[in-house]
Amino acid sequence: MTYQYILKISRLCLLGTLLVGMSDGLAQDVISISTLNTDMSERWPQPATVVIRRSGGVKAVTVPISFGGTATKAVDYASSAGSSVTIPLGAREVWVQVRPLTDALTEPTETVQVQVQAAPGFTLSGSSSVSINLLDNSGLANDEEATRFLIQAGFGADPDELAEVKLLGFEGWINQQLTRPKGYLQPVIQARRAAGKDIFHPATKIALWTQAMRRRNPPGGGTVQTDVLRQRVAYSLLQIFVISQNVDALSLNSEGVTNYYDRLMDGAFGNFRQLLFDVTLHPCMGVYLSHVGNRKPDLSINRYPDENYAREIMQLFSIGLWELNQDGTRKLDGNGKPIPTYTNQNITQFARVFTGIQYGGPGNTQFDYSGENFLYPMKVWDQEHDMDAKTLLNGTVLPARTYNGANTQTLGMLDINAAIDNLFNHPNVGPFIGRLLIQRLVTSNPSPAYIGRVSAVFANNGSGVRGDMGAVIKAILLDPEARSFDKTLEPTFGKMREPYMTLMNMAKTFNAQPQSGDYESATYMYEFYLQEPFQSPSVFNFYSPNYRPFGELTALGLFAPEFQILTAVTAIETQNNLLNSVENEISRWGSSPANQMKLDFSQEIPLANDPDALIRRLAIRMTGGTLRPRSFQNIREAVLKIPTSNATWQIDRVKMTAYLIGASSEFNIQK
């Protein structure tokens, strides 16, 4: 209601202005020119937008323009405009797009100059021309392209990481990341404990932030071997191999939970087979999906094995519900129906595989041992393992085994390894896991061809190895569909940034490091986002990979997982927390000076008196240059309403810009 009212009022005002302008035939337009981009690149052919603005009048006005510079129009670039542009009645600006034309020539950086010419009916203000650099195709990524890459592959573009990406190129950067030492989380917990700090559930988030926020070139000097790609992939794997501290047994056990997370970190670039094995036998997963303590059947008392893990390892962790082609589309039977990957019969058989599992570690000497050790893989005690024959998928039969009474922990382990192999070698794994990771990093609706290319790498990394996750991640991020500029223009490409990731992106981009190095201010954020690492409401993660929000996307059969947690509450609370982060600090309740996580806008403050430069810079840093001209105009006009007479106008303009970009669709939907 309020909105309607305001809309009407603003229309009335506009009409009023119009009438005044028209009756006052002498009102003189003042024309100026600026640009929303200072660079463009043949490599990343995003058009630059030159903006011609007017103030004073409201009538349509035609402004002659000319093109100059060292680049040649129609050879090096194309433009939407000819020799003049017309600002329509009532409009305040008009845009001229300049689009690089890619060629095979090796050229130096060229320039495109756009100039407005004096003409009757208006006066010119400020510089009459703008110049845009046109970078050659042979060069490395520009800021826009590199930032976009780091939004996919990291936690956003901090200046150090951006410089590395631009220096090494995408593949070179990934190659280096693959070999970087692992920034494990468990040692952070151990250090907290040694320092006498709390290690209940917020500590796992603190550990994750501590490692994600490390800077390549910290202010104190030296160089840190940052591993943001591994951190981001592990963070994504936790959304597939979900455990959660919303169960009591894990809530207080941050060391065990980070030990589990560190196995995901190993698996990020390791082999999927090992990853599936590590996940299966980790005691945190044993507790979460209840296969710790799972006993062999005893039909005399109507006791059967627990089926929980048997089901979820198939449905969620490896092959999914439906037989897939390598491109991720469903195989169909003779009647055109999808084919289930397994039956309930299969589940009962796998459930018998996962029997005899109990906590491991040096102290545990028998199945009935009551000690709970979360830092060692679980053991398989033969005495409680079902030794009968079992039928796995694709007709694989595990033979009956003879229990020798010695509890060697070998017979049960044979079954477990065989079951892991059985799943690992199922053709579904590549397309199933590949799609989930593409959805986490790049786009919600990858094309079948994209999934197919990733599946092929999963099946064979080029050296005959199946399940090489480093190669899979590389294939996902270097795929033409992930890297093509044209793709970003398609109306269905991209993904909603994970709500929680919007917070991490802001912190990383603006280097919100607490003086103390303790990230406790970043905790207790679940209610704002319905998302926080290690706090999934169930093994089904915060959202389903197949969630469809109401509207066009559902009508077209497309998915947008993260929209599942965008509600009338989170849509607002996310933005409120953005406002608080920008205006004050990242913290739910406020924090001590040493722990404060404040966004660092020191590089932006000097631009406050040049809104174009300010918005240009933040649009690149926050969205990789995807902010649209209409949004640019809207933000600029808002920023200009902050008068320079205000005592804090400079930082206020910066904060207004960061807030409005952070609230925009362009920021929240990464493309």
Next chain:
Amino acid sequence: MKASHNSINRRQFLGQASCAAVGTTSLLSTLTNMLLTNSAVAQNAAGFTDYRAMICLFLPGGNDSFNLLVPTGAAYSEYAQVRADLALPQASLLPISPLNTASRPLALHPGATGLQTLFTQQKLAFLANVGSLVRPTTLGDFNTGNSLPYGIFSHSDQQEQWQSSIPDVRSGVGWAGRAADLLESANISSNVSMNISISGNNLFQVGNQIVPYTVNASGASALNGYAGTGGYDPIRHSAIDNQLAQEYKNMLDKTYARMKRNSLDAYQQFTEATANPLPADNLGNGPLGSQLRQVAKIIAGRNTLGVKRQIFYVQWGGWDFHDNVVDNMAAMIPVVSDAVKAFYDLTVAMGVQNNVTLFSASEFGRSLTSNAKGSDHAWGGNQFMVGGAVNGQKIYGTYPDLFQNNSLDTGRGRLIPTTSVDQMAAELAIWMGVSKSDLPLVLPNISRFYNISGSANPLGFMA
């Protein structure tokens, strides 16, 4: 069509089920066509004079409801044998005296004192062994895989099916959403949808035209720095409004902006409508009680919101107890039972007890047999319906045999449902005002279970 400025977004937007199958080849022209051919919803529901609300209390994870509604007397030994270490002691069960003749004597979980009281007051009824069915199903059908729900026994699929009531096709639309598509013409124009969730986005309430409104137990949230008259609020206000009013080519951009716009629009109206104090209640401040109190606040604001029909979604707990099922239910059943009783009492204090019906749902019952620690995923389960309009103190449906390898046992005591979700939903939808002839629009498979031309109600639990 409604006059609300965002009614295009919310209701008259594309989204008929038939559109779900279109490919992406001619995407833009398809969208244009859908917008042009979109027809008005059926108007048959207009003209209600009374108010009615239905609340789905969803217990996710699979409530082990054969330990909620339990055989007793001579039937207890059969129960005790199959449930083994999961069996509740007979002496601990709460007695009930159904007015109709159930297939065997039944009693309630010891923690269900509130439900027991409501049952005795004839305000609560149970529906036995209900679940998602494609069509009436036998053990022979199960063994040959004939017409089974997709992804049977899995949480995510069974939840989807309870909420869509179409267990053979993924529809992306819930049965309460389809019911609301028909019923919403009873409501005057509002920024607040007639389908309101207190527990997050769900399939149940999504219609072809209806978009649910999702708040939490504290209600809706205000956007900070936006509505004030001082500081930079006016600057932010107009900038945010402009941002959300833009035309976006990218559909994710567009969807995002639309959802935020709807959230902002609904906030003020919703908050004003729900501001009035309620009578005292015994709901407490736990997550379930707080959610139900929020439902009551919205019901209290029905005239301000201008609604005659509302559907609510409340979800509580995680019931997937492969481990410790007996202890966990001992802790959680009293929470549900007490909250439901307190909520009913609150509706009495508000004078709307005959206008409000709450029903329980859960994606499946659990295996009758034990895994030594808990129970595993199964199929049919027992649910309850509460309210002044419920024909209470009765057991509807057929309480099944529990012994192993009976004619409903698909193995391990996973029972084939003898009543379908369709029948339960049909009974509720009719009470809400959906005509019998329109039932197939809400429940496409209903005719497989119920003769919509007959005079009898599907199950008879609603007055």
